[in-house]
Amino acid sequence: MKFLIIGGDAAGMSAASRAKRRRPDLEVIVLEQTMDVSYSACGMPYNLADPVRQMDDLVVRPAHVFREKQDIDLRTGHRAEQIDRNSKKVKGAKNDGREFELSYDKLLIATGASPIKPPIEGIESPGVMCLKLLEDGRRIKSFIKENGVSRVVVIGMGYIALEMSEALRARDIEVSMVKPRPVLLPWMHPDLSAMVKEELERHGVSLYPGHNIQKIESSDRTLRVVCDDLVLEGQMVLVAVGVKPNSELAQEAGLFLGPSRAIAVDRQMRTSDPDIYAAGDCADAFHVVTGERTWVPLALRANRAGWAVADNVLGRSVELDGIAGTAVFKVFDLQVARTGLNMKEADEAGFDPAQVVIKSRSRAHAHPGSSPILVHMVSDRKSGRLLGVQMVGKEGVAHRINAAAVALHAKMTVADFVQCDLAYAPPFSPVWDPLLTAANQLIKQM
Template sequence: MNILVIGGVAAGTKTAAKLKRENRDYNVTIITMGKDISYAGCGLPYYVGGVIENKESLIINTPENFEKLTQVKVITNTEVLKINRDNKTVITKNTVTSEEKEFKYDKLVIATGADPIKPKLDGINLKGIYYVRTPEDAIKLRSIIENEKIKRVVVVGGGFIGLEIAENLLENNIKTTVIDANENIPPGFDKEVSLYLQEKLIDNGIMILTNEKVVSIIGDEKVSKVKTNKRAIKADLVIMSVGIKPNTKIAEECGLNLEDNKTISVDYNMQTSDENIFAVGDCASVKNIITNKSTWSPMGSSANKEGRCVARTIAGKESKFNGVLGTSIVKLLDISAARTGLTEKDAISLGYNTESVIVPLDDKAHYYPGSGLLFIKLIADIDSEKILGAQVFGKGSVDKQIDTVATSIHFGGKLSDLQDLDLAYAPPFSTAISPLGHAANVLLNKITEGVKIVRFEDFIENKDSYKIVDVNKVPTLENALYLDLSNINGKIENLDYDDKILLVCARGKRAYLTYNKMKYYGYKDVNILEGGLSLNKEVGEL
């Protein structure tokens, strides 16, 4: 069987290598526009910042080594101009020599990936504007940073790559500003999570400008300023990271079905509307496991699984890619943030009867050296108590928590399942009740027991209606009534039974214990501030 693979990064190389492992008699050829294949796109920001020292580390396999290792033929510097579905051929053009060739296929795999979005702005072609999509991009950018006097950089776009670039520039003592037109960054998180992350970045010296649109780039031959709808910012260079778009031009031109977002429409086998053509990676659509709707998952992790699925399908073996949950993670300075499943905003828009909670927790025994504070936001359907999503952020073991939730959602888990999971415990690794178990307990208390947990945003909208009560171990809040948990034995001086009371402590635990006691003694409208002062330090400034 003659199999052509168009594209040679994660999805393309995974498909090709797995095809040869499935059947050594297959004639497999990769055709790619670049001179490199199988490079570490997610590692590019860390090469720019010097965390990854050698550029050779970015190239997982050279074409030559890949051919020797897999017996897959690799044709580089070659663009596919056209797919002829009727006679099952592709027309290509060498980008160096301009020579055109025709290749026949029995099965075709499109793995053309995605391209960086280049906004239509005045000044977009000035010198000093860079993108970070390929190893060449990263190598060029690092060379400029190391060899020229770069003092100020503007990053346009606050996605994961943009923020990772900003972090690495900051580590190199470069004054860095991130501009994004959206209200909150990074995308994919609910508002309160994004605001916490933005605040941490600002505290560490990265200027974050959201709700701000770049309108032009100013300079003679080289960039000198970035102009937004609100101001002008000096810049020695600009990094464009406003997102990517699926590279599906040849798929559209040959008549394959596309989704509304211009990704190639595929079934669970990653097969397109043509039974002899498959699509994988950043150019293809996949299914969301929760909603069963088409979605886009431009992630290296998805690409590799999709490639494996296609190779097994072509080999005649039962294979199915069930879809994704949108699980992702990012490290920003000394904190990490991860998400999986639906955000609360998305769950509500999809019609779920949604409830959520944010809980500050230790990732391991608080007395063990190196324990870290992390926050877990759990989102569930009230009627079924099924877990819909989670967001975890902080200094602790964020990856462990989000992977456990993703696994639970994948298998249709409920909050009670998180309570009962038999997870590993020892002081260096976890708390006796796991962080996720604790967060599930809190959310179930909110859903089934009616414990009133108030978000800071909701409190601010109605702050004059609350009596704020400080229930920390020692008095912490100015202009608030202080209450010692151990002294509650009945009616509390200066608090009436009908008062609307907001209990505030560091993380919420003492507030819950106080809540429980006060409800027992007859207080009717007792509320707990979600996340405590750990999440909402502004309470102490009111």
């Protein structure tokens, strides 16, 4: 059997490795359009923060290891351009322009996502950068070094924009962040996002939300981001307004798309063609809270989905529950985390949501070094179910969110959750964990 994989990042290489490990005689071919496979894309901002580190430190396993040690036919510089489902063939072109054609028995589309480039005049100017591929990371890093960049304008305020701003500030680079929409982190409860805003400003990041961007001008090594009522200057502009799934190939092959135009897959990661799977940032997932399709492109799902594809290709019939939308990011000294639904999402999903925001502490009463933790918790009045949690704090947020995520998978009510025996010791928590305090308060609202 021939298992062909388009895309050699998290989902693609997870699938390839697992399939080969489980069935060494399987023919596994991976087509990767860049020259890089298996690297920690999420690590790029932290790598950029340190001028000494090589960007290639982020490579988890280089291409030759997959080829030599794992006997995977990994073809870098191979771009897939067309899937012919009738003849079960993939056509494409190599870096040198030569065409290729490959047949498959089972196909995995793991084409990932791409940064959205808003239609702004001048967005193609030299010095206007996006961060997605390892090659982007290398390019940004060398651009900063070669041009002695001291000022950067970041367009967008999502988590990659925030992580990049922290990285640039770590190198003493001035950072201005600008976006058309008026609210920083609109998915977040305003009490929590206010803490993030304060943290950014405390670290010298200038925030300009609510500014429509007209164009990017370039002259004399300076880029000018021109808004209706504001001009921001820098030697570099970073565009980080979000990503979109690379689903064109699937769409042209007639496969169904789901939310945000991600490739629709069932719980076995099968597309609408039973011989074609999709996994990673290009594919959708079921949300464990709503049961509906959703698109949240994150690394754990990509890896997990890659494994599930391998198992299913080998006939093991593995189903994935789906995702809770759990995410965490660092903003300077703050940890910001979420899982499940916010009020708007809960409302849209047909729940009758109740909410609470509580302020607690990271450590016990009178324990030195304690800092505030804000918890936002959402539930459904009708069923009593826990629907979502957001948290912000300097410590104890990144892993604490996982307790709520597990509760969402278990479809716990808030009344169930508040009974949970969570860990307590003075250096790590108040006696009542902030999550339990939130749940206790939320019950009163229901």
